[in-house]
Structure formats: C-alpha cells, structure tokens
Amino acid sequence: MSPNFEAIAESKAKGILSAIPDHWRLGIEVPPAEEQRDITGKYVQQFLTTSEIEITETDAVGILEKTTTGKWSAREVTEAFCHRAAIAHQMTNCLLDIFIDVALEHADTLDAYYLEHNKPIGPLHGLPVSLKDQFHVKGAETTMGYVGWIGTFEGQKGTGKERRFESQLVTDLRQLGAVFYCKTSVPPSLMSPETHNNIVGYLLNPKNRHLSAGGSSGGEGALLSLRGSPLGMGTDIGGSIRIPASFNGVYGLRSSAGRLPYEGTPNSMDGQESILSVVGPLGTTLRSLTFVMKALLSKQPWLHDPMVIELPWRVEHESRLHAMIGNIGISEKLSFGVMRRDDVVLPSPPVRRAIELVVKALENAGHEVIEWQPPSHSRGLETAVEAWMYDGGEDIHNAFSISGEPPISQISRRYGAKPVEQKTATEIAANNITKRKYRKEYLDYWNSTAKLTRSGQPVEAFISPLSPYAGTKPDEYRYLTYSTIINVLDYTSVAFPVTHADRNLDVVDADYTPANPADQQVFESYDPEIHHGSPVGLQVVGRRLQEEKILSLAQMISDLLL
C-alpha cells in the first residue's frame, strides 16, 4: 500500500501531456458539452492542416495504397496521426501514453527501407496503429488502467522486461510494417463497459460528450472517432471491442478465441479459460479490419502462440459470399436472423430503430430475415458472470492494492471492496459443462433455422443489438447481455454503425411498463435530448471462427445502408 497513488497518477498524466510538443498544444479551452456536444469532424479539423486532414481522414487501406507505393512517406502519415492523436488526447484524455519521437524514428527507418529497396517492408508499411494500453510494446510501459502498474512490468519492478517485452501481436504488426505511437485509455482490470481510471479520468464520447465512450477499449473508440488513428487493436471478453466501436461510430471485430495471438498480452484473471478474452481490430472502415486480419494471419501466428489455431485466411469463404451476394456475377438471396430484443431488456428507441433500418435494407435487397428466437440469453449469460467471479476478485483487488488506489465504481459494483470466496474446482467444472451445453443448445437452434428459411439452409448470420443503450451517461452502463452472450458462445461478431440517436425519431414510449429492474434501468437511462447525435451500432454475428464470412456480410449490410 502506497499512500500517494494520486501523485503517481498525476505524474503519469502530466507525462503524457508533456510528451506532446508545444506547437501541438490546443491553446484554447474546449467548450463544455452543453455548447459543443460533438468535437469530431469539423471541430477537431480546426487544429489541423489540410494535408493532415486528408491523411488522417483516409482509411487504413487508403493509407496503405499510398505508403506502399511511395506516394506518402511513413513519416508524414505518422506525424499527421501523432498530431491528431495529441489533439484528441488534449480534448478527451483518451490516451495513457504517446511516444512521438519513437514513432517518427521508426517511420524514418521505413522510409529509408522503401528508398533503398523500392518496395514496402510489408503489407502494413507505414500504417500508424493505436494500441489499447493492455498490449506491451517496446519502448513504452503498460498500465492496463492501474496506477500500481505505472513504472513496472505488470505491477512488478525489476523484472528486466519493463519497456522491453512486447506482445506477440505487436511484434507481428511491427514486422508487417505498422508504426506505434500511442497507448489508449482503459478502465483498470478492463472489466468495465466504460472507460474510467485514476490516471486520466473518465472518458467521454467525442461524438456526444454527455455520454460515455464505452469500454473497455474506450480509448480506441474515442481516438478512432476523432480520426486520431486509422486502426487500433483491442480485446473483448464481454463487449470491450464492440461497445466502444458502436458508441463511437466505428467498426470492431470480435474474432473467435484462437484466431489471433494473445500471447504475451497481460490480462485480468489470466488463466481463467472458461470465457476467453480475444484480440480484435477496430477501424474506420470494414475493409481495414479485413486487411489487417489477412496481414496478421499471413504471419502464421500459430507458430508463435500455442493458443492460436492453424487457420489461414480462407479466401474461399469470402468468395463464396461474394458470389452469393452478386459481387462476381452470381447473385443469390441470403437468410438472416434478427433479434429485436432478448428475454429481459427492451433496447432503447434508437437501437430499435437501427434494427428496423437494417431489416428493411436487407429485405429491400431481396434477402430474407427471420425472427431469431434462440435459447435464453439471460440464462446463457450466467456462465460468464460465474467465470468472472471464479477467483472472487482476488486478482483485481491485488492489482488495486499495489498502489492503494480505490476501484472505479464499475469495478467495485461487480467485485466489491475486497475479495470474496473463490469457486471450487467442482463448481468451475460444472460451469464449463453448463457453458458447453448452452453452446450445444444454441448450435442446435441455429441448425434448426433451416426449417424456417426459403432456401432450406440455416441462416448465414444474425443481426442483434450489441448494447441496449445508444450510449450511456457516465456510470449508467449496467446491462451487458447483448454483447457478452457472444463471448459465452465464442461466436464471431462485427460491430458496425447504423445511425445516430435522433430526438425527433427516437421518442420515449411513455406507456411502456418495464418488465424488471434491468429493463427499467435501460428504459430510464435513455433521454432523447441527451442522447441526440450519439452513434448507434449493431452487431452481425456468425458461428465460431467465421471471421472471413462475417466481415463480408457486415460489408454487404453496410453497403445496403448507404
């Protein structure tokens, strides 16, 4: 226990700001949310040059088209994103680290490589990639939101790994040509759907500063929303990629466990294998996510991470879909499930409207949409809730106790003020059996949709809310089932933006009687005035390890929404 966690945190926070050069200081005070609700787009552009705006508003694939052909230098791209990220941080506190010099130096070596060999070093040559402050990257530290981790390696001093050890994913990205320049904010332990820590404070949504940026990859969401990054890497054990992607109007992929390398990346309750956290990309376009997935799998991550399955990118899975949806001549109509609500909570009006927009778009294009009526999601969720409590909170409380900092409210609500009794081996085994049986039941349900579709085939995917909220006010995110059930099932899910909350279209149904406390909480948390303008996303969900297919389908749906 250290009495001065505040001092350590403050010093870290100041260090981030002081890493930003003077000429990139904002110079002005950002007006309060009441005056300037949305600081993305035009607002943030005022601090940038035309050239910086052009670069930073190009998606990852567009950037790579330039950097791998010598049209843009890695340095100018890196510098533009460093500048925009620095501005984003000054406006939102979305970063836990920024290392501009290291990034520019790396960019210079890439430019030198290109000059010498007249070819890029790899498919991600010169692409700035932001990292959730959970990944280890050489030259920087990792806090995972804990004050106690500042100046340490995962809470320990003198390991020799401080600022040296690198997560496998980061090394792979680096070898592919990516440039790292910042670590994005997270809640301590990552076990929260909002981003709040004792280092840089609470993270608001740049699109609607009355609301949360979501979590736990909230810094990624906010930074992408402000275009301070073209592509970021997050992790997801209950919605931590998809919630911030959705709240911030960008795309996020929750890949299935074993598809991307987690090796060398710290985590809360590491070794809890019932519900595995997974790695996945967030980005401003879907094609960026697909591109980085292909690039990462080209590294054969199964040769470096024993948890990764030998499963190269299956072009044939994409091409089957492209054939079916008409991209290469043959056009066939597909069947989708739609889940308008689960068995406990009715989503907020903007989310319900988003669902209808997608259903209409699919149906207008001739696709079939059937009701998705799977085994109870609330029942399925219990496995995750149980798994997160196996150790009674010991690991998380240990991490807080390093510095003596208090848990943030989202964490103390779940894990209390101190650890409780651990689960026994028999209880853990029973939970694994419950999980397996639930997955089996869900699989059988999915197969059974063959009886309901015109084609006689099971649906290709289902569309569902990934959050009942269209953004939440601080500390109001409570109901996780829509996102977390996907982690229980280990399915592939892509979060994609659909619309924005609209005070005129998304009115409160005054006659609605909530069916239970969770329903009531979601019902009461929506305020048409406050939520106005907030991005609203949904998820398209596929079976396990269907990343190729679900990214293709998400693209098809997004195109139909244009």
Added chain:
Amino acid sequence: MSPNFEAIAESKAKGILSAIPDHWRLGIEVPPAEEQRDITGKYVQQFLTTSEIEITETDAVGILEKTTTGKWSAREVTEAFCHRAAIAHQMTNCLLDIFIDVALEHADTLDAYYLEHNKPIGPLHGLPVSLKDQFHVKGAETTMGYVGWIGTFEGQKGTGKERRFESQLVTDLRQLGAVFYCKTSVPPSLMSPETHNNIVGYLLNPKNRHLSAGGSSGGEGALLSLRGSPLGMGTDIGGSIRIPASFNGVYGLRSSAGRLPYEGTPNSMDGQESILSVVGPLGTTLRSLTFVMKALLSKQPWLHDPMVIELPWRVEHESRLHAMIGNIGISEKLSFGVMRRDDVVLPSPPVRRAIELVVKALENAGHEVIEWQPPSHSRGLETAVEAWMYDGGEDIHNAFSISGEPPISQISRRYGAKPVEQKTATEIAANNITKRKYRKEYLDYWNSTAKLTRSGQPVEAFISPLSPYAGTKPDEYRYLTYSTIINVLDYTSVAFPVTHADRNLDVVDADYTPANPADQQVFESYDPEIHHGSPVGLQVVGRRLQEEKILSLAQMISDLLL
C-alpha cells in the same frame, strides 16, 4: 452404498457371456500363459472358418472395398466379427457388452438398402466398429468400468436416457454406415494405463498373456490384436489410445482437441478443461485410421459439437507430404527429431531398439534425423498431474460410492481412499498459465530446430517412445510422461508398431545404475524372458491439429520398416 456390488458385477459379467450363442462357445479351456503366451493369429484362428478368417483379417479399408461394392454383405462381415469378438472375449474378458442380434439386424437393413439403391448408405457401409465402453450407443448401456453405472445412465436411474441416448460420434459413425456390436473393457474412471475393473477383471495382452493389454482403451487394443474388430474408437487424456495400441501391436491416433466430436460422451471430471481428453480411432492399418477420419470430418462435426473446430480434412496437407516423400513424383528429404529418452527415465531395451530401427530406416531412406532436446518433459507433466487432481478425486470417488465397489489399485494409487481438498480458482488459473507457457516454450523450441536441419526448416515431426515399457506386468505401469506430455501440448500423435521384444536382442544392461526411483521402477520391471514377444510401438508426433500430416508420416515410416 450398496452391499452387493459383487452380485451386480457378476450378473453383468454373466450377461455378457450369455449374450454369446451356444455354438460360439469356446468349448475348451485356454491353456495358461506359460503354455500359450500368444493367443492371437494361428491360435485364435482355430475357432473360425476360413471365410471368417478372411473377412476378419482384412483391414477396414479392404472390408469397405467389398461392402460398398456388394461383394461382401454387411451381414456376413458383421457375423464374422461378432463371432471373433465373442471368442476374443471368452479368452480375455475384453468386452463389457456384446449385442449380436442388434448388430445383425442393423446389418440386414444395410444389405436391404444396398439391394434397393444399388449403392452403399455411406462410406462406412457395413463396417463393424467397436466402441470403448465410454461411448453411448442406442440399445446398449455404458459402464465406463463402474459397477455403479450398470443399469443406469451415467450412474443415474430413471433419466429416460438409458439405452436411448447416443454420443454424437456414434451417431455420426452410424449415419456413415458403421455397425456396432460390442463395447470394450475399460478401467473405472478411465484414469489408468491398465485395464482392470470389478466387472470383468484384469485384461491381459493377447500377444503376451504375462503382460497388461494397457489402458484405458485396453479392450480396444486386445480386441484389435485378436482381430475381433477392424476399427475401434477410444479416448486419450494421458495415453489411453496410444498405450493399448502400442502394447497390442496396432495403430492409434491421438487427435488434437477440437478435431473430433466428444459431444454426448461421458467422462471423468467432466468440465476440467485444462487438459482435454480427446477421441481417436484405433485400427489394424494406418489407412483405416485415415479413412475413418475423412469419413467423420465429412459429417461436419462442428455443426453438432460446439467444441469442434471447423476444419475439414485438408487433402492439401496430405498431398504436400506425398509430394515430398515421392508418392507423386517429386521426392524431397524430410527432417525428423528423435527423442531417445526424456529427462527422467531410460526406456526399456526393446523400446530403445525400436527407436534405433526407425532412425536407421529414416536415415537409410535419406531423411535427416536430429536429436530432439525439448523443454523438460517431466516439468511439463506437472500441469497434467495438477489438472487431474483439481477436484481432489471427488468425481471419481462419487462414482465408486454408487455401488460401494473399491477403487482398482491404479486408481487408488493416484486418488487415495477418499477425496482430498480441491484446488482453488487461483491455483487452477495458475496451472493454466503454466500450461500455456510450457506450450509456448515447446513451440519456440520446435521452431528453433530450423537452425539444425539441412533444409533450414523446422523438423516435420518427432519420433519418441510413447511408453518406456515394452508392455508391463499387471499393476506395474507407473511412468506416464512419454505419452501424457503430448496431451499437455495437445499435439497430434500416431502410435505405430515397430517390433517385438526379443529376449536375445533386448538384454538387460546389468551395469546400469538407475538415476531415480522412476527410472529404477522401469528398469526393474523389464524381464527379457517375460516380455519376449510383446509388441513394441513408438509415436510420431506433430504440432497441434496436424492429423492429416502425421498419419501420412506414420504411413511413410511404417512402409520404410517393412
């Protein structure tokens, strides 16, 4: 607690015998081991007709060539194997159930199908398949070696599933055309490398009746050795497929977890997910194993078992190998690792000779063999030992207590007389981390062999003992590391026969000083006179989920040994 477990067991044992028709009774007493050590081959043939011998000594692929083209009827094939299995059981007590009428009736429906459609019902049309008495099959009960499970469904009465519920694998095999006719003997709980239960007693090795048939799929091993089955299905959490395959001179595949469906198959300590038991085939030829793997994967088991990975049979993995080893014109030399011994125990002389036979065969064919010097196997093994004790033996003791039967000695040695304290969630998580780190270390070692090979590529596979014993006398199997380390790593392994113990070639080195108690136990357990004639197998081991490749390599090595 029931006082009369002996009566229940005896009634079950008598029931198995009484299911054998009178005209299939042996009629003679089999002479003791001292007079008739080996009862396979010529000895067992005396009880069969020429036609029955022809059928039962044809491998699964050969049988299917006949049954799928109408040359042999399913009935005549089934009848021949039922007869031979009935004889095998009378000589060894290798079965826990036999259901001839059900099998013949099923065979008749297959014959009728063929007659009507002039084509087989599936790729396994009319193939008799034996099942370890762990798999559920309609019309029969499952004991898993427990007296308490007799007349129940997994120890419970009145579930409505008794004799009705079927394991997914069994249903898949059935739909492919397989015929079931017997359940093979296992030790209660399956957690033993020998086969001994309170129902049909201790299972000796038909090739050398002084020795154990191995376990836990020991009934499969013995039945295959006597050619009472062309193909059987077993499971393996520490060597339970490979040990009996090896001891009985047949082939066995330990597939990686998630390749074949375990759904609906009971297990000990179900829900323990750190070291997963896996399903795999045992057979009299390698091509039989390959054939059944292809057939099973053609059923897309990932659509019916949520633990199965969507990974169809990859013909390209086979063909790459076939190209490299010259089967289709291009010939390239391969590199193998060879592990002559681990860090604790020197294998018995016959096993050491087997290793040298394989090394010489590979080198004579121009392949490269390098020393395999991986991270300590004995250290790696600790993860499995710990995982098997998570629940302190509660599940296993509960199952014994249903009938009040005493644990067999191999079980009580590990699990004591009553349950001990369970592991905590934190301890289980720590063990999972240890496992993952060990797997990573091993992966890195494997990759590092690229520096040692002529090709500059890592070795394709490594050759290792799967047991330090060339068979064991009853209750002398103690040292499991050679087989179990593969379960810790979740690697693909094929057990294949190499030679037989030979009292003239495999002499005891009287000067050898054992390095530790385990080494001493293995050293002392070998007796050239007693072991003479015992089959000796080895394993060829590939990375995770490399079933196609390792079966191909095992075939290549076996061909070189001819």
